[in-house]
Amino acid sequence: MADTSLSQTEARSAPAAPPRVGRIAGILHRNETLRGYLLMSPTMLIMTIGILVPFLILLVMSFWTREGFGFDTTLTAHNYTRVWNEPIFGALLQRSFWISGVATVVTVALCYPMAYYVAFHVHRNKMMWIILMTLPFWTSYLLRVFAWKVILGYQGVINSGLMSVGVIEAPLEFLLYSQTAVIITLAHAWAAFAILPLYVSLEKIDKSLLEAATDLGDGPMARFFRITLPLSMPGIIAATFLIFIPTTGDYITPALLGGPDGAMIGNFIQLQFGAINNWPMGATLSIVLMLWISAIALVFLFVTRKAQERIA
Amino acid sequence: MDVVDQLGAVREGKLSRRKFTKGLLAAGVAMATMPATSRRAMASVDDEATFFTWGGYDIPELFQPYEAKHGTPPNFAIFGGSEEALTKMRGGFVVDVAHPCNSGMPRWVQSGLFQPIETSRLSNWADVMPELVALPGNDAEGGNVWMAPFDWGQTSVTYRTDLYELEGEESWDMLWDKRYAGRLGSLASGGDAWWCGAIKAGVAMEDIATEEAFTKIAAVMREQRPLIRVYTDDTTTLEQALSSGEMAAAMTWNSSAVLLQSEGVPVKFARPKEGALTWVCGVMVHKDAPNLDRAYDVIDSLLSVESGQFMINDYGYGHSNRKSFDAFNEETLAGLGLSKNPQEILEAGHMQRPQTQEWETRMNETFEQIKAGF
Numbered sequence: 001m002a003d004t005s006l007s008q009t010e011a012r013s014a015p016a017a018p019p020r021v022g023r024i025a026g027i028l029h030r031n032e033t034l035r036g037y038l039l040m041s042p043t044m045l046i047m048t049i050g051i052l053v054p055f056l057i058l059l060v061m062s063f064w065t066r067e068g069f070g071f072d073t074t075l076t077a078h079n080y081t082r083v084w085n086e087p088i089f090g091a092l093l094q095r096s097f098w099i100s101g102v103a104t105v106v107t108v109a110l111c112y113p114m115a116y117y118v119a120f121h122v123h124r125n126k127m128m129w130i131i132l133m134t135l136p137f138w139t140s141y142l143l144r145v146f147a148w149k150v151i152l153g154y155q156g157v158i159n160s161g162l163m164s165v166g167v168i169e170a171p172l173e174f175l176l177y178s179q180t181a182v183i184i185t186l187a188h189a190w191a192a193f194a195i196l197p198l199y200v201s202l203e204k205i206d207k208s209l210l211e212a213a214t215d216l217g218d219g220p221m222a223r224f225f226r227i228t229l230p231l232s233m234p235g236i237i238a239a240t241f242l243i244f245i246p247t248t249g250d251y252i253t254p255a256l257l258g259g260p261d262g263a264m265i266g267n268f269i270q271l272q273f274g275a276i277n278n279w280p281m282g283a284t285l286s287i288v289l290m291l292w293i294s295a296i297a298l299v300f301l302f303v304t305r306k307a308q309e310r311i312a
Numbered sequence: 313m314d315v316v317d318q319l320g321a322v323r324e325g326k327l328s329r330r331k332f333t334k335g336l337l338a339a340g341v342a343m344a345t346m347p348a349t350s351r352r353a354m355a356s357v358d359d360e361a362t363f364f365t366w367g368g369y370d371i372p373e374l375f376q377p378y379e380a381k382h383g384t385p386p387n388f389a390i391f392g393g394s395e396e397a398l399t400k401m402r403g404g405f406v407v408d409v410a411h412p413c414n415s416g417m418p419r420w421v422q423s424g425l426f427q428p429i430e431t432s433r434l435s436n437w438a439d440v441m442p443e444l445v446a447l448p449g450n451d452a453e454g455g456n457v458w459m460a461p462f463d464w465g466q467t468s469v470t471y472r473t474d475l476y477e478l479e480g481e482e483s484w485d486m487l488w489d490k491r492y493a494g495r496l497g498s499l500a501s502g503g504d505a506w507w508c509g510a511i512k513a514g515v516a517m518e519d520i521a522t523e524e525a526f527t528k529i530a531a532v533m534r535e536q537r538p539l540i541r542v543y544t545d546d547t548t549t550l551e552q553a554l555s556s557g558e559m560a561a562a563m564t565w566n567s568s569a570v571l572l573q574s575e576g577v578p579v580k581f582a583r584p585k586e587g588a589l590t591w592v593c594g595v596m597v598h599k600d601a602p603n604l605d606r607a608y609d610v611i612d613s614l615l616s617v618e619s620g621q622f623m624i625n626d627y628g629y630g631h632s633n634r635k636s637f638d639a640f641n642e643e644t645l646a647g648l649g650l651s652k653n654p655q656e657i658l659e660a661g662h663m664q665r666p667q668t669q670e671w672e673t674r675m676n677e678t679f680e681q682i683k684a685g686f
Contacts, residue, residue: 088686154558177542259542274396275676
């Protein structure tokens with residue numbers, strides 16, 4: 001299909017200005033790098049305007065300090081030393097990593113069997129299954145968070161259900177406005193980001209390898225740990241990153257469900273740009289968060305690669 | 313493609329994957345384009361004035377005259393605290409009319425983001441209570457004002473009369489009551505909570521900026537923090553929690569108690585022996601207000617008797633139009649903690665005072681750290 005359309009356009013434009021097109025086409029044909037950059041250029045443009053420039057602004061601002069309502073633009077590492085010295089920032093970072101780490105592990109652990117089932121045991125209408133699994137995620141993120149508020153609430157679905165059955169006498173208060181609530185909600189809200197990469201990597205596994213393992217005497221468990229798990233590792237790693245990185249800085253879930261003890265670094269960054277009105281500090285916190293996430297991601301990559309090598 | 317037909321096909325198991333995907337695609341396209349088409353249908357949205365206000369004021373009931381004139385209420389943008397609102401506007405957010413309170417007003421004026429209100433353009437101005445206009449820092453050039461007063465009221469404790477066992481008199485101690493740990497709520501904005509902390513700590517309002525006051529208030533706020541189930545700017549959250557019994561007492565404004573009472577929830581808006589926190593809020597016009605004429609219509613609408621009667625009757629707030637009170641007898645007003653003479657109420661409590669920007673920022677920073685557990 002692509003081939004025919006290409007030749008068609010060439011055929012159509014060729015009589016209009018043959019030498020010129022020929023030259024450009026020639027350059028493009030010979031220079032593979034240029035072709036690559038050209039293909040990437042729309043994305044690169046958006047990345048530059050939408051990500052690189054704001055990032056640079058953030059970086060520069062993080063070295064400024066607040067002065068009344070304005071900024072003192074002399075460059076100083078004052079904010080960074082504050083982040084290092086004052087315990088509140090470290091504690092909030094730690095809490096964020098803990099909450100989103102647990103949420104990531106729970107999500108991947110819960111989604112793996114689902115993806116596994118569709119990849120290996122569903123033979124007809126796979127697409128339909130995937131769509132059905134991701135259907136809840138077609139609703140807005142905010143709505144899902146609010147739905148969990150209703151489920152976990154004081155007179156929510158869980159509490160009133162348990163009370164009517166007679167398991168508990170008074171509503172469970174730890175369900176809402178706690179770290180537990182944030183973890184549960186994050187684990188559900190980001191499930192789609194785990195199911196899809198896991199499914200793709202599991203689906204790609206060559207079934208004859210599994211048959212070979214069985215032929216060579218592996219039981220189902222050994223077969224899973226020696227073949228399926230290592231080969232689906234890319235999916236697990238992708239899912240982990242896709243969930244861990246955005247949830248660490250999540251703002252709306254802890255804001256609505258976290259209560260005083262469930263606040264995360266994202267909420268504090270928001271406050272710096274809002275009520276506390278210290279934009280440079282907010283910028284610094286964002287940069288520090290990014291650095292920490294990168295560091296953790298690198299360590300995770302390194303560890304999984306080592307583990308994979310050992311298995312292989 | 314017929315929707316009913318498709319549903320039938322699904323039921324009979326005859327729907328092919330391609331057809332199903334096609335149906336989904338059609339639904340997706342329809343959903344994605346819906347906002348675009350409906351927005352185009354309401355092309356007038358951009359022509360309406362935008363009112364930047366606290367949650368709960370974004371209701372058509374307060375804009376009956378505006379709606380009568382323009383056919384639709386103004387646009388709304390919501391903030392949780394006035395400091396947040398000011399920061400947002402400093403960041404470049406342009407609205408027509410914003411809703412600060414007396415303690416923030418001088419700082420809002422200093423920010424240079426607002427224009428004086430020409431009182432001659434307001435048809436209801438003659439009925440506005442002069443004592444509410446004469447706030448410190450409110451007079452602009454030529455007899456105009458910066459802020460047109462709109463509502464006044466109190467911040468106090470709303471408690472469940474059936475769940476909260478009162479010991480002695482009503483007092484701010486109720487929100488520091490260890491018996492109800494985890495069943496108390498508070499407003500999240502330092503603009504309310506910190507001042508209430510000052511009353512609890514016994515700091516006089518005129519001394520609130522001293523170093524000693526800071527230490528004292530921070531100490532009581534830290535003491536309170538483990539007892540609080542949730543700090544929120546969303547009054548609905550507090551109201552729901554009080555109505556379900558999740559909370560036994562919470563710091564609220566007048567409206568929460570009145571709303572809950574009207575729904576038959578046994579609550580009371582306490583009159584703490586130390587005095588409640590009192591405030592006057594009003595509206596200011598942004599200097600770059602894109603719809604200035606309609607901005608004046610918003611203000612006029614807020615100052616109207618219709619809005620005033622709604623404010624008093626449904627929210628239990630005081631209003632700035634003296635005629636609004638005519639429909640109510642003294643008894644009803646006293647029951648709501650209001651009076652035709654606002655000075656009486658405002659002075660009986662602790663009235664918020666304007667503070668410097670440095671104080672405001674430091675207070676917010678300290679309070680946010682305390683809320684985060686430090």
